[in-house]
Amino acid sequence: MPASALYSKLHTDSEYKLLQLDSTLLKALENEGKLAFKAAKESDSVVLCSKSNTWTLKQKNHSNTVLVMREFVPDEIPKIENWSSLDVREPSGFSLGFTKQSYELEPRLTTGEINYGTLPIYSGEAHKVSGASGLPSATCLSLEDLRKCSPCSDEEFAQKWPALGGCVVNGVACILSREFVSRALHITLMSCMAESLSFEDLDESQAFAAVNKDMGEAGEFNPFSKEVISTILGKFCSRSPLGKFKLQKETISQWYGIEALKKFASRVSIPQDEFMIKWKSLFPPYFSCDLDFRALRGYYYRPLGSCIQYFSKETLPDDPKERFSYLFKLQSTWDLDEIAPFIDQLNTKGIKIESFVMKYARRKRQGKRITVSAR
């Protein structure tokens, strides 16, 4: 039987680590030939990114001796008599243990995130990028720096950045304020319609030219730069492989719907029928799109039966019990479909939402409708 003599370094190398290569990682490595470790800061947890996917890494410790060895030829071949007592022949190979591992890194596929919390917010003022939530020390990063320090793959970044309202103003990556996005969207839609551009096959430069046709003539500041229009198109359109944009009317309709809720139904509740008329009135003239009230779930509640009132998810408590009791204070009985967006993020284990609500509330079935109320 061939035998190999085993050696180990007295002081093993600590610069090696073992990474579990599951099928997704293996495929990414094979196709792209490279992966990148990314972290927001030196102290933050590290993620692994390919071109299109992001993995979190978990350190799985163990107490076994795991020795990674490689074949080598020692400078000094040991004498034969050392082996004779073990009833094996002279070793035919030699292996050197060069690193001992006490853990493996386990990757888990996740969705990439962009670190936009500290970015400045831009509302279209002349040459001004204001600090995020009034902070004086908002981070001024270029888009490239932001990409590098966001735990997110490049493709996910390209998709998420415009969806967040991310834009570059004066070389600084910033987030466009909601009001400014609304203004820019409105103007883009009106200008494109005025120029009879097709919403099915929109060209970025044509859209930009249309928006800027009557702007900045008297030398006044024009906030609708090419980058801003690009963000608006990225946020509200899908992109074809040829680089053309197609308007996502559902997204636009929802955006206007939330604006309408904020404008007309934030202080007092209004009947749903009346709201629909107000919602329709916000769109640019002659712009046609379907209004689907279901798209606004998660942004309103019904304090008095059929009337609706705007309500922001951000104000809800994080604790599941508290959140449910808060929601039932607002409204004693909810339709399951209407309460679901408010509690979705609590359902971390991904249980069916119907079963999940039963943990904290009472569920009733009335025909096809499922209602949820306090216990």
Next chain:
Amino acid sequence: MPTVEISVSKLGSLFQEEGKVSVYTRLGNTLLEIQGELEHPLEIPQGDTQGKFTKYQGENIIRFGLLTIDEGQKKATLFVGEKQRLLGTVVKMETPLGLLKFDHGSGSVELQDIIRYKIIFKDRPLPVM
């Protein structure tokens, strides 16, 4: 940090899995797992060491045992020192392990190998008579 790339330029051929069981990878690496501690001195002791300690590329190394693997590449025997014998098996890992080398000087990471099999010793050592 914030971004470090793992380069795998050298490893194109490693992604194709070999049909047959192979304890050593094509680059000559292998993984030995013992459910227990493998203890050896960290410094060369004084006195007669029976030629166990040598140097390799300027580093002190110790010869700690002898490994035999049967022809079917299934069963392995590890002699540790001269008195202990461990019986183990060659197993295919559920997920292959990538061997990453972190170079702190240049801040780069290199995937050096993909290890698909390991030799595992789960049992208590047996005495060598």
